[in-house]
Amino acid sequence: MIQALFLGGGVALLLAAAISAIGGQGSGSGRRRAALGLVIVGVIAWCSACAIVLADNSNLTFQLYQLTPQLGIAFHLDRLAAFFILIVSSVTACVAIYSFRYVEHTGSESRRDMSVAAMSVFILSMVLVVASANFFAFIFFWELMSLSSLFLVMFDREKGETAKAGIYYLVMTQFSTLFLLLGALLLHRYTGTFDITSAGGLTLSTAGIIFTAFFIGFGTKAGVIPFHKWLPFAHAAAPSNISALMSGVMIKVAIYGLVRILLDVLSPELWWGTLLLVFGTVSAVLGVIYALKEHDLKKLLAFHSIENIGIIVIGLGLWVIFGNYHLKTLADLSLFGALFHTLNHAIFKSLLFMTAGSVVAATHTRNIEEMGGLVKTMPATAAIFLIGSAAISALPPLNGFASEVMLFQAYLGAFQVPSPLTAVLLFTALAGFALMSALAAACFVKAFGAVFLALPRSHEAEHAHEAPMSMLIGPGILAAACCILGVFSYQILKGIGLDLPVPNVLPVSLVALTVFGLAVLAVRRMEAKARVSETWGCGIHAQTSKMEYTASGFSEPIITIFSPIFRTRKIAHREFADKDKSIVSGGSGEVHTLQFFEERIYMPTAQFVKRIAGYVSGLHNVDLDANVMYIFVVIVVILLAVGQLL
Amino acid sequence: MLNTVLYLVLNTVFVVAVSPLVMSLVKKVKAYCQGRIGPPLLQGYYNLFKLFKKEIIYSQNSSFIMRLAPYLNIGFLVAASVMVPIVFLPQISGIGNIILFLYLMVTAKFFMALAGLDAGSTFGGMGSSREMSLSAIIEPVTITSVAALAFVLKSTDIPQMFATTLHGSLTQYPTLILVAFSLFIVIIVETARVPVDNPETHLELTMIHEAMVLEQTGPKLALMELSHGIKQTILMALSINIILPLGLAADAGFIAIIVSIVSFTVKVLAFAVVVGVFESMMAKIRLFRLPSFFMLALFFSFATIVFELLA
Amino acid sequence: MDFMIIVGFAALAVVIAAASFLLGRFRPRTDGRLFNSLLIAESVIYLGLAVWLAVSDLPRFLIGNHYLFADTFGAYEILITSVLFLLSAVYSRGYLASLLERGEIERSLLGLFYGSFALLPLVLVMGFLANNIALMWIFAELSTLFSVVLLVTLKARENITAALKYVFVTSTAMLFAFIGVIVLFALSRTAVPGGTLNWTDLMAAASGIPPKLYTFAFVLLFIGFAAKAAIVPFHTWLPTVYVRAPSVVAVISGAVLNLGLYAIIRLYAIGHQVGDDKFLNPLLITFGAISIFVAALALIARTNTKKVIAFSGVEQAGLILVAIGLGSPVALFWALFHKAGNALVKALLFFSAGIFHRQYNSNKFFAIKSPFRLQPLATWGLILGSAAAIGTPTLPVFLAKFNILSVMASQALPLFIAVLAGFLLVAAGFGYFLVRAFSQPDDDSIQPYPTPMAMKAPIVAALLGLFALGLYLPGWLNTTLNTIVSDLGF
């Protein structure tokens, strides 16, 4: 039954890809709708399969296909995999609904077709990665996932920005795959199997190396700083439904890999936890600080993905640390907090990306400085975005809080850790965690405020229209999920048999709701008589959008406080009228924010490689004589070596 | 069940009732310090009544955010107040998670800041921006203090913390004094007081909180003011009941509740005096100097943790 | 009967080549289609013969003195060559027409072109059938010759320069290989009275050959055949030639590369029998790894499509060499598998690049505008071909890479890590190229080049072949490769 549902879902996705890839003449919106409908059917099948697995706690392993005598594509569904497939499929379903109209808004017919086809393959490969029972299948689908998403990122391929995103994405994604290969093949070296099962008999250092390889591999895909640089580029350049999938789901697949490795394959050591914690904290804090500085709506959201991945990684790190000290409750809190946050982030981040997509589609810009006032023209989108913002800012009673509080609870239990050093580390990380969470709220006040509130700051923003129904239903469902998963988090966790010390949000929400109701009742008479008028503005004649607080103005204080992180590079050039350089005749000056990771790590590495590559290429751009000389030298060397060695 | 309902009603009503008084008292103390007589102690109540009768005016540029924010604000803050037992310690357990408590306040703040941006006026934007910035940098301090509390009292549940200190004594938990310092600073920041904010002026250079609610009118403004008062009260209650829980009723007896209410009123008024005096003694600190002020609080919290770790 | 196979291959090619030469010589106005039809006919028969040979009872000697023989390995290579030959023969129908139309080749030289084209597969097939190593050497030399003729019939001076490079680089190296042949012959006398150069005899008598001295012979032989196989640093002719050569020639030259690797594998097998792995393995691995790295670095920041493809070819050759050098049956199995996959990938890439060259009259990436509108098939060919070249799943290179890497990981850890880094560079190079190529602004004014069916069909065929090979390892192929591995003494 499970197997049939699972395979049926796969077939539906393949069909969807085929329908849209084959294409046809004329308008293809019907065709693409059929394909997206099939996608939804497919993911619903998966959802049901996973629901059965989760409910029965059953394990299912089956081989789909023996590709070569040694290697087969086999799948294994257990609760962990089912949970992640559930995340993938449920979010995907909403994105597919959203895409009904979204894909029609831009691009040529054939490009839309390809986009839907690649999207189907992308979704299929993500699910199959999670379901893989061995590393061969895992990497097989992982690569498919990477490349299909690369196609999707390259949707607007003529834009220079897209090209940059594509190059970053491709290189980093290959980087990630190669580290996975490293990890998987090292495991194979020592265990002799490709199956994703517990690897016994590894020495500590070997296990550490394997873990590090996997961490870098998965961390790159997940966007852990410093391997994150592709993420803002790719998410910004991709169409929004794709950003929603990539940010909401794809990076979670990497998290799945990490959890699987830590949970089932290797037995984690303390320092792994520390490593995860440190990287997680750095990602979380820097991610949100970069987001504050960002004025590109989609890049802003992308940096928040980095932040949230940081949170999840922190959760995993805490789990490993507490697990090592045998603090079971705390470890469980951390692990399930991380997993819960994975689900939650998938929900609210894809929601945010989808609504951001609607906004971008309506205003034709991604720069939030050119938006504003959209709450009046796009109220439904605004409301959904608001819920998403509140959720990602970890505000109770929404789901973002529900999972972050689990990690807070775990952190607050850090005093039980016997090692003072680790405890101090944990408390320091806690401070970072708190900072991150508050900054996230600040950032979303900024984002929501700049995009939706006050007066429109551009012509496009002024004439924006509400998104069509399908583009509201998709994120709308997710918004509802945000509320339900938040308010009933305690009950849900109880329901699935986890007895963890988490706060019960339901009564508090009830109290808040009651008070809210009472207050509304109390004011209802005055509210009915409320007047809309011009308010006092210190004698300003008429308020215009020029006077508003902009996004940059809003984040200015925080940027100033964190100015050491935003280092600038100043380029000054002066021209002098006289020889003694005393009379300045003119000049120019530029101030750039130093993109630390790009300018100090990525670009120098790329430059270094390019320099060597240039040198090597130079060796090839020579005439015949030089070529013969190479051979001559090599032969002489070989002869010398032969004389020595034999 | 009865106990719970009684607690909910009593605690909420008491917090709502006492908050304007505390606010007025601080003003009164400050006035005395400045050599003025100041408003009457009941001025807070008068103000609220007056505002409730006034007309509501919305800016043309504002949206539903502006309309909803006051309700949400009071809703979340009252919800938070439920988690801080003042009248007596309820029998129901697991309702007072301190993180949830803090985040309910953040939620309220979030919507207040949005409302500040809504009308597009420069004041509101400035207020929101500053408020969110300060709240971001105070957050690590707050959480670290909470962590220190949780460390010392081995719990994350507020009623349970109260119970622990109620049944013990300060000598058992000497580090609480250190935490108290940082809690005090947190309260100063969260309640928008000098040297962080100046609630008295409407000068754009200094104000933060007031700037956000500048566009609110009539009953809406009243709700905002009231929620601000509630916030101040519950934060004070949190520190009072941890440091000096004397008089807090352990269970719902009539006498005990009366004692509890009276003793808390006395303590909170004393606290208000302290805050007032403190405010009068300090000068407003420049916005970008504030982080170092917060670092002081962070230091106290961390010192607590380290002390406890090594002890 | 056995001899007839040779006659079948040889007579056919010679007759058709002669016909082409003569027609070209005495009826210079002849339409290229006639030549091409002849060529396609030849290629179809070659494929038939190759299949027939492959399914027949192997191994067997084809002539009395055992100079020529067919075993599974040879048959496998012949099959690959025949497929490439068929594809490029069909492709050349459209391509040559276009060259003629634009005056890039003279009508009077068509006969020469097709004549050499007809002979090149023969030379290759004979090379694969050669049991005698000297004979193998001769055919390898001859393959250079015919490739060069194909190369210089095009009307561009750079082609002559490229051809000279090709001739001198490979031939000088091959002369050292001949010294190796002589040394080997001298060595064989210690094991076989009178000496022998027959591979089968050498394999049988390997135990009598001193391993140290075999190294000596091998190193010299390696120099020559490595030049044919485009192993760094003997590869320098390859980029030049591939850039200048028409796509058809490039594809069939891929088979020439295969011949070089084929010879190295054969010689390595003897070395393995001799017990000389200790020296040979590091040697092959060193050269292989250097090839991967140099190719990867040279591939980055290239602007010329064909050069990218050429360096990718060097990289793949390096990978195969490394796989051989690992000395494990599994790695060898996948190296052999990789040869088939790689041949198809290269064909796909060159055919697509050829169409682009027709469309834009340039191999540079910045000429590529509106590719999806103008040449959708070639665009997808290039994209999928590049994806295949960097080892994307569902395509065969992935299987080969994965398996070879897994052997590498269990045997030679530092090498494994280095090769991984090399692959990253290759992927980066391809990605950089493709992304830049396809992110050019669209230009709606360009008219599409009407790609003839004959140029599309090979691309489709190569694509289908690649997906088939990447998703399904047929039982017979598995058996064949296993037979080869055991025939080679592993």
Added chain:
Amino acid sequence: MNNALFGDDIIKILLVFLIGSAALVITQRSLTSLFSIYALQSAILAAIALVLFTREATLSLLFMALLTILSKVVIIPMFLRRLLAVMPIKRDLEFRYLTPISSIMLSAALFFVVYKAFTVFSASLAVGPLFLLGAVIGVSLALMGMLVIMSRRKVVTKIIGYLTMENGVLLFSLFIAEMPFIIEVLIVVDLLMIIVLSAVLAFGIDSSVEAFHKRLSQLGLESED
């Protein structure tokens, strides 16, 4: 015995001449004299083959000598001269990487390198000292030919370099092991084809593409009309 010793001496003398001819190839600037030197070199080679034939009485050595004389002393130089007649260049003046003098000195060094490499070989194969010398000179000759290819600019000179290499290989095979005869013949045929082709290419590089293609279509076998 005496005869053999006498043969040894003659071979040694011839080997010295061979080295001398290679040195001349390296330094000579006039193309026509280069061809002559090459013919001479090939003739010396043939002579060595003949002397060896007198010692070993292997019929194939005799054929080898004849084949060499036919192909390398007669056909190839003739072909090259005819080609040169229609080419605009007569001299090759440029040198790259190495001056003639340093080339020669390098050749001397190479001699030792090769010697060192081959002593191992000869020791285990029980090759006599003379044969070792011949083999070493053969390989050195090949390397010197390569030096010519890389240090001279004109393609015609490069062809001579290649031919010198080939002579070196032949010399090596004379002293180490003769191939089966059929193989030898095939090799010579192959060599001829390569030389013809590269000569045509050499022509092409110094003339117009049209003229080159004309010549190519005739495989360069017809003289200028």
